[in-house]
Each structure stands twice: as C-alpha cells, then as structure tokens.
Amino acid sequence: MSRLHRCLMLLTLALFSCQALAQEQANTLPDSLGKWYKPQNKRQVWLHTMFAMRRELQALQEYADEGDLSGVKKWSDKLLKHYRHIPEMVPEWQDELELETATDLEQAVANADLPRIKSLSRDLARSCKGCHRDFRVLAALRYRTAVFNDVMVSENGQQIKFLDFKHELIRTLNRINISAEDARWDNATTAVEQFESKLDAYGNSCASCHDDKEPRERILGAATAAGLEHLKQAIKRQDHKDTGRSLGETAVNVCARCHGVHRTLAEIRQQLFGAD
Ligand code: HEC
Numbered sequence: 001m002s003r004l005h006r007c008l009m010l011l012t013l014a015l016f017s018c019q020a021l022a023q024e025q026a027n028t029l030p031d032s033l034g035k036w037y038k039p040q041n042k043r044q045v046w047l048h049t050m051f052a053m054r055r056e057l058q059a060l061q062e063y064a065d066e067g068d069l070s071g072v073k074k075w076s077d078k079l080l081k082h083y084r085h086i087p088e089m090v091p092e093w094q095d096e097l098e099l100e101t102a103t104d105l106e107q108a109v110a111n112a113d114l115p116r117i118k119s120l121s122r123d124l125a126r127s128c129k130g131c132h133r134d135f136r137v138l139a140a141l142r143y144r145t146a147v148f149n150d151v152m153v154s155e156n157g158q159q160i161k162f163l164d165f166k167h168e169l170i171r172t173l174n175r176i177n178i179s180a181e182d183a184r185w186d187n188a189t190t191a192v193e194q195f196e197s198k199l200d201a202y203g204n205s206c207a208s209c210h211d212d213k214e215p216r217e218r219i220l221g222a223a224t225a226a227g228l229e230h231l232k233q234a235i236k237r238q239d240h241k242d243t244g245r246s247l248g249e250t251a252v253n254v255c256a257r258c259h260g261v262h263r264t265l266a267e268i269r270q271q272l273f274g275a276d
C-alpha cells in the first residue's frame with residue numbers, strides 16, 4: 001500500500017468516525033432536560049422559557065431599532081436572565097451557550113452602544129439556532145409526543161391495551177372485506193357490527209388524554225358514523241363494489257387520519273428513544 005493510499009484511508013476513517021460521533025450526539029438528549037417537562041415537572045418549564053426568550057429577543061431588537069434604550073435595558077435583562085439559566089437547567093448543554101456574548105451584550109447595554117447591541121443580539125440569536133439545529137425536534141419528540149403504552153381500551157367490561165387493540169381493529173376491518181369479497185354477507189354484517197362496537201370502545205379511550213370532545217369527534221364523530229351507516233346499507237344490498245369503496249373511505253377517515261396525527265410521531269419517537 002502506498003503512503004498516499006494509507007493516508008487517504010486514515011482520512012476516510014476519521015471522517016466516518018466524526019460523522020458517527022455527530023449522529024450519536026444528535027440522538028442523545030441529556031436526562032436533566034426531562035426535569036423541565038411533564039410529568040417530572042408540573043409545567044412545561046423548558047418550552048415556556050423558550051417562548052419567553054423569543055419574545056424578549058424580539059422586544060430587545062425592536063427597541064434597539066427604535067433607539068429606545070430603556071426598552072432595550074428592560075428586555076435584555078429579562079433575556080439574559082433566562083439565557084444564563086439554561087446551563088443551570090441542563091448543565092450538559094453548557095457548551096451550546098455563548099456566555100461571553102451575553103456578557104458583552106450586557107456591557108454594550110450599559111454603554112448605550114446601539115450598533116454593538118444590535119450586532120451582539122444577532123450573535124446571541126445564532127447560538128439559539130445552533131442548539132435548535134441539533135436538539136429541538138428531538139426534544140419535542142421525546143417529551144411532547146403522545147405515548148400510548150399505558151392507555152387501555154375497555155370493551156364489554158374487559159380491559160385491553162390500546163397497543164393490542166389495534167390488531168383486533170385491523171382484523172375486524174379485513175374480515176368485512178374478505179366476507180364481502182367471498183359474498184358471505186351474513187359474516188360481513190356480523191363483522192361490521194363488531195367493528196362499530198370496537199370503534200366505540202376505542203373512542204372512549206381518547207378521553208384518557210383528551211379532556212375535550214373535539215379530537216374524538218374529528219376522527220370518530222358524525223362523519224364516521226354516517227360512513228359506517230353507508231357501509232351497512234351496501235352490505236345489506238349485497239353490493240360488493242360499494243362495500244369496498246365504503247370500507248376504503250372509513251379506513252382513510254378513521255385509521256389514516258389518526259395515524260397522521262398520532263401514529264407516525266409515536267413510532268418515530270419509539271424508533272429514536274425506545275418504548276418507554
Ligand atoms: C442549549 C440549547 C438551546 C438554546 C441555547 C436555545 N434553545 Fe430554544 N429550544 C431548545 C429545545 C431543545 C427546544 C425544543 C423544545 C420543545 O419543543 O419541547 C427549543 C425550542 C424553542 C422554541 C419553541 C419553538 C417552537 O416553535 O416550538 C423557541 C421559541 C425557542 N426555543 C427560542 C429560543 C431562543 C430565542 C433562544 C436564544 C436566545 C434559544 N431558544 C436558545 C434548545 C435551546
């Protein structure tokens with residue numbers, strides 16, 4: 001192997017391990033972050049700190065543009081207090097912060113140096129973006145995505161795990177389909193009644209997280225009931241084509257819509273962080 005060859009190989013290896021390291025780092029959130037989210041905390045403290053900082057940064061920049069120094073002072077004090085609190089909340093993220101920029105900004109405000117205030121506030125905003133690029137979406141997925149592990153569905157007095165109930169739903173749905181295909185219309189009628197009762201039980205489980213009726217109504221409400229009625233009529237008429245179309249519509253309205261809201265996120269979260 002020539003020396004050049006060996007050198008290139010080493011370079012490639014180094015590049016790969018850097019990439020792997022970056023990926024590993026990106027997929028890891030410090031445990032201490034969890035302390036600032038429900039259920040470990042009573043409130044979503046982290047997120048509210050963030051919303052506050054965005055407001056404070058905007059106010060600071062708008063007052064700076066107006067040349068209103070007392071406005072600048074008020075809002076930069078608030079912003080810097082929150083900004084400096086971040087490494088106390090999550091010590092592992094100390095390096096993500098530009099604490100020197102914060103000190104410089106404080107100094108510039110004390111000196112009433114508007115051009116410097118403007119440029120330093122932009123520098124600070126860049127440090128927000130840096131941390132967001134690496135961690136923002138991961139934190140939202142980890143701490144704010146609905147997890148269904150402990151949700152139970154109650155059917156005829158029996159408690160079944162939400163995650164197991166899925167399989168019954170899909171089997172019942174397919175049984176309607178198969179029965180219609182094979183013109184076993186009595187079976188189709190029984191299966192559609194089972195399906196309706198299962199959806200009802202399923203819908204009751206939404207209340208384990210949703211206090212309001214609307215989310216359930218959007219997915220399992222009047223439109224879905226009308227669709228199921230249509231399906232029953234099609235089966236009664238032994239209309240193979242309309243049964244198929246009606247089933248497809250129900251699957252989209254009920255299953256695909258809720259999957260768009262809940263399933264994809266729950267599964268990405270699980271893929272990245274495991275089942276807990
Ligand atoms: C050390 C990391 C870090 C730094 C620095 C940081 N953030 Fe964040 N920020 C986060 C994380 C993590 C989230 C995701 C929180 C969530 O969605 O639950 C977030 C979310 C946000 C959100 C909510 C975004 C949305 O629309 O959902 C805002 C607003 C925000 N940050 C503003 C700021 C501002 C302004 C700064 C700088 C002054 C800043 N952040 C600095 C980590 C950071």
Ligand code: HEC
Nearest residue numbers: 146147148151202203205206208209214215216218219261
């Ligand atoms: C494990 C908790 C949990 C369960 C169980 C749950 N959801 Fe949600 N759902 C959430 C969270 C969290 C959101 C995000 C916004 C919010 O809090 O409303 C959400 C949002 C939604 C939304 C979008 C917001 C809206 O109001 O339209 C719909 C639709 C929805 N859920 C439907 C359902 C249906 C239907 C069920 C029952 C079959 C259900 N959810 C069960 C936690 C849950």
Ligand code: HEC
Nearest residue numbers: 148166167169170173219251254255258259262263266267
């Ligand atoms: C709350 C709204 C919601 C509704 C309504 C819903 N699902 Fe799901 N479904 C989910 C969630 C969330 C997951 C992922 C669960 C997980 O793994 O964490 C899922 C996963 C699944 C899976 C994969 C199960 C597995 O682990 O292999 C199947 C199959 C499924 N759903 C079928 C259906 C069918 C069929 C319907 C319609 C009759 C339906 N679902 C309606 C939320 C819903």
